[in-house]
Amino acid sequence: MADVMNPKIPFGDVVENAFDWLTTHATWLFDFIKTVVTGFYDGLYQVLSTPPYWVIILVFAAIALLAGGLRRGWPIALFAVIGFYLIRGFDQWLNAMSTVALVLVSVVIALVLAIPIGILAAKSRTVSAIVRPVLDLMQTLPGLVYLVPVIIIFGIGPTPGVVATLVFCMPPGIRLTELAIRQVDREVVEAGQAFGSSPGRILRGIQIPLAMPTIMAGVNQVIMLALSMVVIAGFAGAGGLGGQVNQALQTLDLGLGAEAGLAVVIIAVYLDRISSLAGKRRDPAGR
Amino acid sequence: MSTPPSLSKPAPNQPPDQAATPAASPAVRVQDVYKVFGRREGELVRRLKAGEDSEQLKGLGTAAVIDATFDVGAGEIFVVMGLSGSGKSTLIRTINGLWKPSAGKVFVGDADITSVSDSRLRSIRRDRISMVFQHFALLPHRTVRENAAYALKERGVGKAERLDRADHWLDVVGLKGWGDRYPNQLSGGMQQRVGLARALAAETDILLMDEAFSALDPLIRREMQDQLIELQSTLGKTIVFITHDLNEAMYVGDRVAVMRSGRIVQIGTAEQILTDPANDYVARFTAEVDRAKVLTAASVMEQPGAVVPLTSGPRGAVNEMRQHQTSGVLVVDRDRRLLGYVTDSDVVAAVKQGSTDLESLIRRDGLVTVQESTPVADMFAPAAESPVPLAVIGDNGRLRGVVPRVGLLASMAPPAGEPNPIGRPTPIEPSGAEPSEPATENQAGPAERAAAAESASISDPLTKPSRTGAEGEVS
Structure with missing residues (x-):
């Protein structure tokens, strides 16, 4: 039993027991998460899939123009029109809208959690010291390791996909928010203090606005990671383009795989450009 | 004295x-x-x-x-x-x-x-x-x-x-x-x-x-x-x-x-x-x-050596010049208010004529007065044109001290440790100074004098032969 040279540590048993305990005692929590995520996802999917496809394409183009202005937004608007028209041409429209909805739900939840945690970590060394190893774990643990238990807890549907995506895409959001707040010119923060501003007002009026470009870089990373994970989550029955890729793999349907894969790339490029445009626009004086 | x-x-x-x-x-x-x-x-x-x-x-x-x-x-x-x-x-x-x-x-x-x-x-x-x-x-x-x-x-x-x-x-x-x-x-x-x-x-x-x-x-x-x-x-x-x-x-x-x-x-x-x-x-x-911007007249001025009260007459003025080996003296009234200066040729002529009136010989042409708070930087230009040392005047018009050109130049040198005969302006001594004491500027070492003359192309006014007039020494 106490053979130090020949250790047997029952870590797996511990995890399994804890997992069993959770599934029997914390069902209310999982039900709550499931309700919120499913409701959020269903609503968004309805909004994206109900109107004629060209309306949605025009909305995507309009978002690009809004985010970047006419001068810098038009190439992305044009890309959106051509790209999403292609997706429609591949007959992947509904799958693509499902994926976009999953990504948006994941990103919104991830940011709602990540940005406050990042700010706390920037303000407190203790929080930072606790958060850092957790983030390391989240980023390096193989996705499938937590995908399986998540499916067991939530069953088939969008929820396990969103939860698995959250685990994967939140870390850069937290890390870059922490970095962004820490990076704000100390003198400017001191100026706020020197004129008698409270810490809350300094955060809202000085630190967050000045940290915005870096925070937006984090948002961009969150979006891109969410997209890549959502495809993997397709394996877990989340549907969408991930489901198509999965099906193509199982049936060795090269054509379907190429179409679904290209659709993912188009969505990725579009979301990436939009989020970086939004980040740059924070630069004052229009430079 | x-x-x-x-x-x-x-x-x-x-x-x-x-x-x-x-x-x-x-x-x-x-x-x-x-x-x-x-x-x-x-x-x-x-x-x-x-x-x-x-x-x-x-x-x-x-x-x-x-x-x-x-x-x-x-x-x-x-x-x-x-x-x-x-x-x-x-x-x-x-x-x-x-x-x-x-x-x-x-x-x-x-x-x-x-x-x-x-x-x-x-x-x-x-x-x-x-x-x-x-x-x-x-x-x-x-x-x-x-x-x-x-x-x-x-x-x-x-x-x-x-x-x-x-x-x-x-x-x-x-x-x-x-x-x-x-x-x-x-x-x-x-x-x-x-x-x-x-x-x-x-x-x-x-x-x-x-x-x-x-x-x-x-x-x-x-x-x-x-x-x-x-x-x-x-x-x-x-x-x-x-x-x-x-x-x-x-x-x-x-x-x-x-x-x-x-x-x-x-x-x-x-x-x-x-x-x-x-x-x-x-x-x-x-x-x-840049010492010129910081130092003021008050800190570089010296005790006025060649000064006579009005009452001493031309004869007293001659004595004073002889004592200080200079060719001009400042003249003050009973309250030490500065009246002007007299030159050796004028007073010697007056003495020969037996005149006792000094007042008529007083000149003011080319005489420059400064306040104690005047920065040294502002004194170079007037000093270069003035035939006599700059006179430093207090609030009430009294003569507080003089700034000879060489003193002005010497004040620009930092108070370093090496021996330097005129490294610092001679402080004004409390009471009756010895006759030769105030004429520090005339005893400057040859090196300093050469440097002074070279750097500003001027020489000490009180050692020159008596020449007065506003054109004095603009070079």
């Missing part, structure tokens, strides 16, 4: 009481302040207080400020001067509580900054102290006007009023019409004007300036210094000014504290530091100072 009791007190500087300790109720009082960084602050401070050297305590942490004590009087510009790493920026940040001292107390008015609550500290910062930063510290996402209004906004002033007042202060610092721009559209000098406007708009009585002009080009820096001094004369704020530039320190400061490795090594007026540096370190600094 011509030395009256009124000249017996040397007056090279401001009165000592003003220099040594400030007014009764200081605006800012820093008392035995230590600021150290490290894990074992308490132990480090204790050992520093016990007199251990901060260099040997490096293992315990870094001592940024060691035993700083000074008062800043209301309406004073107090400059803290030191190289980077000397602790001056840390010191200024203890005054408004951005850093909490490891030991010691800081009073702003009656409030002890080191022990007040956070909310009280914020209200003191809002209402009593404002600050200007080295790299401007403006908000890039706000317009210039909004930046200038920042302090007012934090104080809860309504939008229309605070923007109005921001505009007013932007006008004052010369940025009229720039309110709608963003800081990154302005040059460095203009950005710092915004920083200054922001601090002035807070309308606090204390202003902290942390290397406020150090990041600016030299020309703009000088412009800003002039503007600061001008503003100070109308607003009368208490200013604590940090700089690494002794020239700047001496130009703007009423008093200067020189810091080195966390310690204040000397506090005094610019002239005190220049003429009487506390140690070699300060002296090395002062070597690079």
Whole structure:
């Protein structure tokens, strides 16, 4: 039993027991998460899939123009029109809208959690010291390791996909928010203090606005990671383009795989450009 | 002898009481302040207080400020001067509580900054102290006007009023019409004007300036210094000014504290530091100072050697010239008010004619008088044109001393250790000086004389054959 040279540590048993305990005692929590995520996802999917496809394409183009202005937004608007028209041409429209909805739900939840945690970590060394190893774990643990238990807890549907995506895409959001707040010119923060501003007002009026470009870089990373994970989550029955890729793999349907894969790339490029445009626009004086 | 009791007190500087300790109720009082960084602050401070050297305590942490004590009087510009790493920026940040001292107390008015609550500290910062930063510290996402209004906004002033007042202060610092721009559209000098406007708009009585002009080009820096001094004369704020530039320190400061490795090594007026540096370190600094801008007539003037009262007549004037081996003497009335000067040829002619009237011989042409507060820099041009030494006149028109040209030149040399016969102006001796004593300028070593003549192409006027007239010696 106490053979130090020949250790047997029952870590797996511990995890399994804890997992069993959770599934029997914390069902209310999982039900709550499931309700919120499913409701959020269903609503968004309805909004994206109900109107004629060209309306949605025009909305995507309009978002690009809004985010970047006419001068810098038009190439992305044009890309959106051509790209999403292609997706429609591949007959992947509904799958693509499902994926976009999953990504948006994941990103919104991830940011709602990540940005406050990042700010706390920037303000407190203790929080930072606790958060850092957790983030390391989240980023390096193989996705499938937590995908399986998540499916067991939530069953088939969008929820396990969103939860698995959250685990994967939140870390850069937290890390870059922490970095962004820490990076704000100390003198400017001191100026706020020197004129008698409270810490809350300094955060809202000085630190967050000045940290915005870096925070937006984090948002961009969150979006891109969410997209890549959502495809993997397709394996877990989340549907969408991930489901198509999965099906193509199982049936060795090269054509379907190429179409679904290209659709993912188009969505990725579009979301990436939009989020970086939004980040740059924070630069004052229009430079 | 011509030395009256009124000249017996040397007056090279401001009165000592003003220099040594400030007014009764200081605006800012820093008392035995230590600021150290490290894990074992308490132990480090204790050992520093016990007199251990901060260099040997490096293992315990870094001592940024060691035993700083000074008062800043209301309406004073107090400059803290030191190289980077000397602790001056840390010191200024203890005054408004951005850093909490490891030991010691800081009073702003009656409030002890080191022990007040956070909310009280914020209200003191809002209402009593404002600050200007080295790299401007403006908000890039706000317009210039909004930046200038920042302090007012934090104080809860309504939008229309605070923007109005921001505009007013932007006008004052010369940025009229720039309110709608963003800081990154302005040059460095203009950005710092915004920083200054922001601090002035807070309308606090204390202003902290942390290397406020150090990041600016030299020309703009000088412009800003002039503007600061001008503003100070109308607003009368208490200013604590940090700089690494002794020239700047001496130009703007009423008093200067020189810091080195966390310690204040000397506090005094610019002239005190220049003429009487506390140690070699300060002296090395002062070597690079443009002395002409700091030294005033009062600190370079000498006892007037060749002076006769009006009543002594032409014969007395001749005697005086003989004694001093000069060709001209200044003439004063009974109250030592300067009347003018007489030349040897005139008085000798008068003596030959048996005249006893000196008054008719008095000339004023080419005679230049200066105040005690006149900077040396402003005395070169008149000195070059004047046939007689510059006369330094007190408030009541009395003759306080003279500045011969060679004395002017000698004052530009730092008080170095090497032997230098005229390295420093001869201080005015308390009472009856010996006949030859005041004529120091005539005894200057040949080297100095040559240097003097070369550098300014002038020679000592009183040793020349008598030649008077405004054209005297413009070369």
